[in-house]
Each structure stands twice: as structure tokens, then as C-alpha cells.
Amino acid sequence: MAVKITGITARDIRFPTSLEGDGSDAIHTDPDYSCAYITLTTSTEAKGFGHTFTIGRGTEIVCEAAHALGEFVVGKHLQEITADFAGFWRALANDSQLRWLGPEKGVVHLATCAIVNAVWDLWAKVERKPLWKLLADMTPEELVSVIDFRYISDLLTREEALEILKKGQDGKKEREAELISKGYPAYITSAGWSGYDEQKTRQKCKEALAKGFVRFKAKVGTGIEADRRRLAVMREEIGYDKLLMTDANQRWDVSEAIDWMKQLTEFKPLWIEEPTSPDDVLGHATIAKALKPYNIAVATGEHCQNRVVFKQLFQADSIAYCQIDGCRLGGVNEVLAVLLMAAKLNVPVCPHAGGVGLCQVNQHFSYFDYICVSRTLENRFLEYAEHLHENYKFPVEVKGGHYVLPQIPGFQTEMREASLDTHEYPIGPVWQKLFAEGTFKPPKKH
Ligand SMILES: C[C@H](O)[C@@H](O)CC(=O)C(=O)O
Numbered sequence: 495m496a497v498k499i500t501g502i503t504a505r506d507i508r509f510p511t512s513l514e515g516d517g518s519d520a521i522h523t524d525p526d527y528s529c530a531y532i533t534l535t536t537s538t539e540a541k542g543f544g545h546t547f548t549i550g551r552g553t554e555i556v557c558e559a560a561h562a563l564g565e566f567v568v569g570k571h572l573q574e575i576t577a578d579f580a581g582f583w584r585a586l587a588n589d590s591q592l593r594w595l596g597p598e599k600g601v602v603h604l605a606t607c608a609i610v611n612a613v614w615d616l617w618a619k620v621e622r623k624p625l626w627k628l629l630a631d632m633t634p635e636e637l638v639s640v641i642d643f644r645y646i647s648d649l650l651t652r653e654e655a656l657e658i659l660k661k662g663q664d665g666k667k668e669r670e671a672e673l674i675s676k677g678y679p680a681y682i683t684s685a686g687w688s689g690y691d692e693q694k695t696r697q698k699c700k701e702a703l704a705k706g707f708v709r710f711k712a713k714v715g716t717g718i719e720a721d722r723r724r725l726a727v728m729r730e731e732i733g734y735d736k737l738l739m740t741d742a743n744q745r746w747d748v749s750e751a752i753d754w755m756k757q758l759t760e761f762k763p764l765w766i767e768e769p770t771s772p773d774d775v776l777g778h779a780t781i782a783k784a785l786k787p788y789n790i791a792v793a794t795g796e797h798c799q800n801r802v803v804f805k806q807l808f809q810a811d812s813i814a815y816c817q818i819d820g821c822r823l824g825g826v827n828e829v830l831a832v833l834l835m836a837a838k839l840n841v842p843v844c845p846h847a848g849g850v851g852l853c854q855v856n857q858h859f860s861y862f863d864y865i866c867v868s869r870t871l872e873n874r875f876l877e878y879a880e881h882l883h884e885n886y887k888f889p890v891e892v893k894g895g896h897y898v899l900p901q902i903p904g905f906q907t908e909m910r911e912a913s914l915d916t917h918e919y920p921i922g923p924v925w926q927k928l929f930a931e932g933t934f935k936p937p938k939k940h
């Protein structure tokens with residue numbers, strides 16, 4: 495049945511997570527987990543939902559950008575888009591005037607990603623498959639047809655991508671069955687936020703251990719003594735037989751990152767994530783080289799703006815772990831390009847998921863990566879942050895430290911109507927109450 499996209503809405507949805515310190519790090523000390531939430535209405539009952547992740551102020555700007563991009567999608571038939579998805583993606587990401595605001599980065603790219611993912615959600619629902627399964631069932635030719643290879647073909651050609659995907663067909667049914675029965679390995683971030691005090695950190699570690707997590711991440715960069723204390727506390731709780739990752743959220747200069755991390759070696763972090771500016775490809779390479787003798791790898795990606803910067807990170811040997819985020823890159827199409835480049839260079843992909851809706855979205859890429867691309871779980875684990883899942887119609891499920899593969903059609907990006915209404919900024923009752931009691935200031939009118 496033909497499905498015509500008839501309308502687009504973008505809502506500014508915010509959760510006051512800063513009140514509890516959830517999601518805090520050395521740079522983003524008071525994040526209010528938020529998203530620009532896109533709904534595509536259609537000529538049928540089906541709707542597409544997509545969102546990008548923000549941390550409070552500025553979400554309204556992403557919503558405006560989504561409205562500006564709306565004309566590329568409204569009036570189109572889903573089948574017309576999917577027949578030339580790479581062409582659609584390029585048109586959306588490269589409007590001759592809007593691209594001046596990027597190109598392929600920043601606010602406009604965040605809006606692009608939310609719209610693109612809403613289209614994929616719609617497609618997956620029409621096909622009655624969860625997104626990971628829609629991708630896993632596509633032929634290698636169909637998969638490469640959705641990717642825009644412009645700017646990356648010096649590292650990965652269409653033919654090479656096809657070859658990787660053709661290899662991925664071998665044994666894919668077995669890998670799919672394995673994931674369905676065992677789940678996908680996760681690591682938990684929620685014990686190590688920088689805004690948590692020692693007691694809360696201990697408590698969260700205990701809870702996570704009881705739930706079966708064996709991999710943890712801690713924020714660093716708030717101060718060397720504070721970092722040493724947080725890492726010591728976490729190691730006391732989890733022991734040294736578990737994995738511990740560290741995350742500086744871009745806190746340092748290149749040499750500062752090296753010096754700082756040398757002072758944390760006794761805590762045996764597997765990686766240091768985002769040690770410096772996300773745009774500093776060569777800086778990451780310098781840090782990676784300097785920390786190699788200490789067995790500390792470099793990870794990055796949650797702020798990596800597009801496939802081009804990922805390409806350079808791979809080319810310069812800057813990262814040992816690639817942290818794609820399907821709510822930062824231009825949606826599924828661009829994520830696929832990065833998964834394939836990572837596979838070519840043997841860099842494990844461990845998606846970023848610390849943010850509202852990011853576990854929902856990024857889980858699908860890890861499953862697809864294992865089933866059809868990398869074909870290995872070695873050094874691969876998917877981030878899990880535990881809050882706000884109750885706001886989704888079909889929340890992610892984690893059991894025994896493993897993600898459970900969803901079987902519901904779509905991308906799992908749909909939020910509950912009641913959550914949307916109560917958290918819409920600034921009109922939702924949650925926000926009106928916080929303004930009235932003076933906990934938050936209402937936005938200024940100019
Ligand atoms: C502001 C976010 O919570 C960020 O700290 C998340 C992050 O860096 C991660 O999950 O990794």
C-alpha cells in the first residue's frame with residue numbers, strides 16, 4: 495500500500511535530570527536530558543517517530559531546523575524515498591542553502607538525523623520488522639544503495655562495502671539466533687556520573703552488579719583527586735575482574751589528557767573516552783600513541799559530527815573504539831557508512847547511549863553490526879544508561895547485563911503520549927511546576 499507522508503511536527507521535550515545529577519560529566523555539569531521529537535504523519539494509520547538528543551537549552555533551535563527541513567519529506571511517498579534512499583539523504587543533508595549552516599554538522603544535521611530516523615521507523619513498521627531485522631534482511635546491494643559514499647570513497651568504496659556485506663551473509667541466521675537467545679553485551683554508565691556523591695556511586699555499583707553488569711564507565715576530568723576517589727570507590731565496589739572505562743567529555747588539552755590519564759593508570763581503565771575536542775583528529779592520535787604503553791585505549795564518537803570525521807579518525811589511528819551515535823550522525827544511512835568503515839579497519843564499534851532515547855536507537859546498530867558486518871562480539875559492548883526508559887512506548891530491556899533484542903516493528907523511538915504532554919518545554923505541567931516553585935527559570939521572551 496502506498497504511504498504518503500502528509501505532515502511533520504517537532505516537539506521540544508525535556509526532562510529535568512540535572513536535579514539529581516543524572517547524566518552529569520566534567521563539561522556538561524547540569525544536563526536536562528532532552529530531545530527534538532519528530533512525528534511524521536501519513537495517509538495511513540502508520541506514523542514515523544524520530545528524535546535527536548540534546549541536553550536542554552537549544553532544543554527549540556533543533557525543532558526550528560526540523561521545520562525548515564520538513565518540505566523535503568512532506569508530500570513524498572515512503573516508497574519513493576526508499577527507492578533512492580541515498581538520493582533522499584543527500585537532498586536532505588545538502589539543501590543548497592541550509593547546508594551553509596553545516597554542512598552535515600551541528601543543529602541542521604541533528605534535525606536531519608531525527609527526520610531520517612523517523613522515515614526508517616515508518617519503513618520498519620510498514621515492513622512489520624524491528625529496525626535491526628529490517629537491516630539484517632536487506633541484501634548487500636540494498637544496503638549499499640542507502641549510503642552516500644561521497645567524501646569517504648578514498649577509504650571505502652561502494653564495491654568494498656558490498657564485499658564486506660556479502661561476507662556478512664555467511665552465517666547470519668546463526669548469529670541472529672545467537673543474539674536472540676543470549677542478548678547483546680552491555681556496559682553501564684549510570685554508576686559513574688560526576689554529580690553523584692560517594693554513597694550514591696557505591697549504591698549504584700552494587701545495584702548494577704546485582705543486575706549482572708560486568709562492565710562500568712566512570713566520568714573523569716572534574717579534578718585529579720576527585721577522579722582518583724571516584725575510580726577507587728568504583729574499583730572497591732566492582733573489583734579488578736570487571737571492566738572499567740573512563741570518560742572525560744572533551745575536558746582536556748592534548749598534553750593535559752596524557753598527563754592526567756597517566757595518573758589514573760592504577761585503576762586500569764580500558765579506555766579514555768573523548769579526552770579532548772571531538773574535532774581534533776590528530777590530537778586523539780597523539781593521545782592514543784602516548785597512552786598505548788599504559789594499556790589505555792582512546793574511544794570517541796558521541797560528538798563526532800559526520801562520516802568524514804570518523805573516516806579521518808580511522809585513517810589517523812586515532813581511536814581503538816568507535817562510538818557511533820545514530821542521533822548525532824545523520825541517522826541510519828550515515829551510521830551504516832561508519833559501521834562499514836570501522837569493519838574495514840577492524841575497529842570495534844561500541845555505540846554511545848548515554849542520553850534520552852539513545853539506548854532505544856543505538857541498540858539496533860550493534861545487533862546489525864554483529865549479524866551482518868563485523869560478525870564478532872570481541873571488544874564490543876553497548877552502553878546502557880538506566881534512566882527515562884519508562885517514557886517510551888516500548889522501552890529497551892536489559893537482562894543479566896545483556897540487551898534483549900526487541901521484536902516490535904519499528905525503531906522503538908515512539909514516546910508515550912502522556913510523557914510528551916507532561917514534559918513538553920515550556921508548556922508541559924512538569925515545567926510549569928518547576929517554574930512556579932522557582933526551581934527553574936522560565937525561558938525569556940525577546
Ligand atoms: C551529557 C551526557 O550525559 C554525557 O555525559 C553522556 C556520555 O558522555 C556518555 O554516555 O558517554
Ligand SMILES: [Mg+2]
Nearest residue numbers: 741767768796
Ligand atoms: Mg561519553
